[in-house]
Amino acid sequence: MTKLGYMRVSTDDQRLLRQEDQLREAGCERIFSDDGVSGSLKNRPALDAILDYARPGDTIVIVKLDRLGRNTLNLLTLIEELQKRNITLQSLGDRIDPSTPEGRAMMRMGAVFAELERDLTLARTREGLAAARARGRVGGRKPALTGDQVNRVRRLHASKTLTWNEIADSVGVSVSTAKRAVRQSD
Secondary structure, eight states, rough: OOOEEEEOOTTTTTTTTTHHHHHHHHHHHHEEEEEEEOTTOSHHHHHHHHHHOOOTTTTESSSSSSHHOOOOOHHHHHHHHHHHOOOOOETTTTTTTTTTTTHHHHHHHHHHHHHHHHHHHHHHHHHHHHHHHHHTTOSSSSOOOOOOHHHHHHHHOOOOOOOOOHHHHTTOOHHHHHHHHHHHHH
């Protein structure tokens, strides 16, 4: 009977260190991690690896249910698969005992709330982006060239006296950026 840890973060600005500390403190002998992988995806490399590695009698430990997944159907399917394989799932933060009928019911409800939280976050993000656009803010990088620089690149290109390298150097950008400025005027 081995305790195996699984941890996941979905964005680059999140860190696995806190989860790793909690899993080591819980006595996990081996830890599998997905870094920069969304919980809404069904296939995740480390999750697939831990499922292949786990044997009957083992325990898979997670910090919180939402680290295992954000899609209710996928979570419930995974929980059922673990039960059929006689692999215990332990969630440290949720303090749920899936070996009891009540614990399994709570785990299912937790899966529903994890998906709800994800859906609400996505909706708020979309609303925030729409509000920013309505105020004239547009996402993405600032243009590499000002309007005056674009006009200069176009004039120099039209004069046919300089090479692309010389044109790009004169405004301090790459050749591809200078060419793009000319193409956008066509």
